[in-house]
Amino acid sequence: MISATLWSQISPQSKKVTRTFFPDYEALDNTTPALQKKKGYTNYNELMAFLNNLVDQHPDIVHLRYIGESQKGKKIPLLSLNKTNDKQKIKVWMMGGLHGNEPASTEGMLYLLDKILNDMEVSYLLDKIELAVVPMANIDGYLKQSRYAANGLDLNRDQTKLMAPESIVIKQAFSDFSPEVALDFHEYRPYRKDFAQLSNFGITAFYDAMFLNSGNLNVPENLRLLTQNLFIKNAEKLLDENNFNHRPYVSTKKYAGEIHFNQGSTNARSSATNFALTNTISTLFEIRGVGIGKTAFKRRVYITYLMAISYMKTSFNNVELIKDEIRKATAKRNDVVVTSLKSIYKDSIQAIDLDTNTLIDIEVTMRDGLQAKPNIVRERPQAYLIDYNETLLIDKLKILGVEVDTLTHNQEYFVETYTVSEYKRSNEKYEKMNLQTIKTEISSQNIQFPKGTFKISMQQRRSNIVAEVLEPEAPNSFVSFGVLKTEKNQRLPIYRISN
Numbered sequence: 025m026i027s028a029t030l031w032s033q034i035s036p037q038s039k040k041v042t043r044t045f046f047p048d049y050e051a052l053d054n055t056t057p058a059l060q061k062k063k064g065y066t067n068y069n070e071l072m073a074f075l076n077n078l079v080d081q082h083p084d085i086v087h088l089r090y091i092g093e094s095q096k097g098k099k100i101p102l103l104s105l106n107k108t109n110d111k112q113k114i115k116v117w118m119m120g121g122l123h124g125n126e127p128a129s130t131e132g133m134l135y136l137l138d139k140i141l142n143d144m145e146v147s148y149l150l151d152k153i154e155l156a157v158v159p160m161a162n163i164d165g166y167l168k169q170s171r172y173a174a175n176g177l178d179l180n181r182d183q184t185k186l187m188a189p190e191s192i193v194i195k196q197a198f199s200d201f202s203p204e205v206a207l208d209f210h211e212y213r214p215y216r217k218d219f220a221q222l223s224n225f226g227i228t229a230f231y232d233a234m235f236l237n238s239g240n241l242n243v244p245e246n247l248r249l250l251t252q253n254l255f256i257k258n259a260e261k262l263l264d265e266n267n268f269n270h271r272p273y274v275s276t277k278k279y280a281g282e283i284h285f286n287q288g289s290t291n292a293r294s295s296a297t298n299f300a301l302t303n304t305i306s307t308l309f310e311i312r313g314v315g316i317g318k319t320a321f322k323r324r325v326y327i328t329y330l331m332a333i334s335y336m337k338t339s340f341n342n343v344e345l346i347k348d349e350i351r352k353a354t355a356k357r358n359d360v361v362v363t364s365l366k367s368i369y370k371d372s373i374q375a376i377d378l379d380t381n382t383l384i385d386i387e388v389t390m391r392d393g394l395q396a397k398p399n400i401v402r403e404r405p406q407a408y409l410i411d412y413n414e415t416l417l418i419d420k421l422k423i424l425g426v427e428v429d430t431l432t433h434n435q436e437y438f439v440e441t442y443t444v445s446e447y448k449r450s451n452e453k454y455e456k457m458n459l460q461t462i463k464t465e466i467s468s469q470n471i472q473f474p475k476g477t478f479k480i481s482m483q484q485r486r487s488n489i490v491a492e493v494l495e496p497e498a499p500n501s502f503v504s505f506g507v508l509k510t511e512k513n514q515r516l517p518i519y520r521i522s523n
Contacts (some may be wrong), residue, residue, distance in 0.1 A: 090195025117203035124165020126211035132328025199425030211313035225379035244353035288393030411517035412476035
């Protein structure tokens, strides 16, 4: 967050920056509620009226259903668009408003829905695409323009532990839909506290749009390359054609007092990597917008729309390629990368100098998740076994879309077991959980497992997310997040059946 004092210093420069670098896109049609009013954003009643109107106009294509409720009792809508029941279509998932203070993401989804249904220049895309859209994922946060859900959780840090009601119902809807392409639309803060310390008077972000795709090494390489070299490249080209600035997503964090820039995603706790670990083409988009009100709002909505349309066009033109690459990814049996390290190097980024209102290059230390290196690596098991009484873990696995079997009779397996050799529990809560940092010793033995023991095969499409949540040292595992509590010298109720 930026203090009121700092913002009062930055605000005059912000107006100059906007005039010079980010003029609004006045050509945008005022077809959505927030675009039709000078102040405020689309409220819940306006959202539902807009969606119901689309259903009334296109009853043969549009289906509206509610996937659950927010913590304050607002029904969460999901809109499905499907012209035919052709199983060869590409399933595309989109959502906006996961962070409630990023309104152009929701408005961009509404603008897309209107265009894809009413504009013949793009409506043809539904001939080969089945589309599912959650336009306002975090309704309670959105209605008060807060990043967080009503209970204070960041819904984009809750994708594996699944503690918030919204996270559970949205993830279940995602798993049920089983998309091949999944997009999550966000906005980012262009004036950051760290930025005030760079250059003479501080800087602000230059990029209209940034792409956050996964560098997690458990995401099959062919899908990472397809995302980067086809989908993102096509979207970058479209941005260039419209004179919008872009780059891979970066954020800042201090290490030993020095500001470093983090690039790319490896964490399964957030959507870009979580989606990708289900063998899905996945990208999270960050549009320049948090903290600047409705400044350049049409520009932000239009860029959101362009990114959505670009990914739809790429999907439309590459149906067989996408399906084939997902099949290849599902068949891969690579080792499991339990932990990885980001590459660290010197790089430069472009930024706007607030003193001179000019574009400058800044040398930075980059921590790059798109060039991650393996640290702890284990042989991929044939399957995991979980004790019959660990139903909470099983419930979360099923919400993540994982297929779970149950032993129908007592059965002996030769398995690898985890015993906690080092243990540390954080006294401070992160996202309402006390994190656990552990090391384990692995040993092999024959164990008689009773009827009712859960078995999770690693020969399924979502096997990579299984490893991410069950390998105990993984940074987003059930153990690391404290969903499965443990202690030193304890044997974990999770077992590996080796090949």
